Amino acid sequence: MRMIASALLVLTVFVVVTVVTNRNRVELEPLMYEYMIHNFEEDTHARNAVAAILLNYRMYDTMFEALILLTAIIGMKQFLPRESDIQAGKEHSRE
Amino acid sequence: MSDTNVGSESTILRLIVGLLYPFMLLFGFYVILNGHYTPGGGFQGGSVLASLFVARYVVYPVEDTDTEVLHAIQRVFLSLILIAPTVLLFTGLVARFPHYRGLYLTTMDVLIGVQVGFGLGVAVLRFAFFQGVGKTWRL
Amino acid sequence: MVEVATILLMGVFAALAIHSNVLRLAIIYLAVFSLLAAFLYLLYAAPELAIAEAVIGSGLVTLLYLAALKRNRVYTIGVVNEQQRDHLSDSYISHVERSKALREIRQFFLLREFEVQIVFVSSALDEALNDPAYDLIVAEDGEGFAAFTDDESYAMLELEMMVQMHGSGSAIRFVRHSEEGVV
Structure with a gap:
């Protein structure tokens, strides 16, 4: 019973979201990717369009992606302590 | 796993990883340095470099790499990643000297590659050598 | 044709990973699933994603899962x-x-x-x-x-x-x- 109810709920949400997004679809007029595909070689001297976009047109994306990686690793270091860190923390709290 | 006795790993694994290790290094640097000509780039090459740490851990699971040093290098490279585009790209220096556009792309690829490689390596090593409070409970 | 076969095989390995009773086997099935996904990216002309998926999905993540399995039974x-x-x-x-x-x-x-x-x-x-x-x-x-x-x-x-x-x-x-x- 509970499984059928949850399946119906998921199906309803899926249908509603699909219908609403299809009704309100807007065509984005100035197509950015056409400009990028035609001009990336003159603009950035890269022969690989992905590299041109990542390192020139969308540089902010790449910068903050690197920041996200650093944040994730800092969080990981906080939650997975080493044996020496645990010892150091105990001594620190004793003082 | 500090109690794993070294040498108990299989000979096949040790030989194959030892044989492939320089080629993995070469492939990683190839992917990074040719990021703007062929498919690849900083992130992909960096993760290939991180897989070197994994290969080393699989063959020789002893904690003798100081992850703090790797993390410090990663932080330095992150600051370089944040500084270099701000100074070179956003001020229009690269657009003014079109001759150095390729050099700029390669520099950014190398910076991102080293940052991602050391970052993922630190993550994997920290996770693999994690010795939490749970170790004291034996069952 | 090759795409359809790869997608079907991915489905098979995903089901195997869910239904296998041995967690170690499930991890191996997930690694094969990632490798097939990398091949699929290659078929759809996205080689950059294929490199990243092959290295991270079937290399690093598999090791993380194995290390986690060693600790957490x-x-x-x-x-x-x-x-x-x-x-x-x-x-x-x-x-x-x-x-x-x-x-x-x-x-x-x-x-x-x-x-x-x-x-x-x-x-x-x-x-x-x-x-x-x-x-x-x-x-x-x-x-x-x-x-x-x-x-x-x-x-x-x-x-x-x-x-x-x-x-x-x-x-x-x-x-x-x-x-x-x-x-």
Whole structure:
């Protein structure tokens, strides 16, 4: 019973979201990717369009992606302590 | 796993990883340095470099790499990643000297590659050598 | 044609990873799944994603899962009820999950960083006791829950001691059994 109810709920949400997004679809007029595909070689001297976009047109994306990686690793270091860190923390709290 | 006795790993694994290790290094640097000509780039090459740490851990699971040093290098490279585009790209220096556009792309690829490689390596090593409070409970 | 075959094979390996009882095998199936995904990216002309997926999905993540599996083992508890075993209802399952005895066992394994997995067994008690798939058998009868232990298991002795230390309010009884039967 509970499984059928949850399946119906998921199906309803899926249908509603699909219908609403299809009704309100807007065509984005100035197509950015056409400009990028035609001009990336003159603009950035890269022969690989992905590299041109990542390192020139969308540089902010790449910068903050690197920041996200650093944040994730800092969080990981906080939650997975080493044996020496645990010892150091105990001594620190004793003082 | 500090109690794993070294040498108990299989000979096949040790030989194959030892044989492939320089080629993995070469492939990683190839992917990074040719990021703007062929498919690849900083992130992909960096993760290939991180897989070197994994290969080393699989063959020789002893904690003798100081992850703090790797993390410090990663932080330095992150600051370089944040500084270099701000100074070179956003001020229009690269657009003014079109001759150095390729050099700029390669520099950014190398910076991102080293940052991602050391970052993922630190993550994997920290996770693999994690010795939490749970170790004291034996069952 | 090759794309369709790869997608179908990915579905097969995903189902295998979900349905395999051995977690180590499930990890290997996931690695193969990632490798097939990388191949699919290559077929759809996205070689950059293919490199990243092959290295991260089947290299680094597989090692992380294996390291996690080495630390965190799964403890399977089989729950037997002789009367209810033909018609298992939702209300009975929630009654067992909320009972004091199961909470005490969960708490015990939580302290030791073990993952507890509760399976409702539909076979008889004797068969369940001899089944190597279950690490601990808990049976419910008129008087409450009884945990079946044998002397070889160090963990069970510790659990028994912990329950006794909690006092007389404990909800679990311990029954010793050996190969021949219940003592």
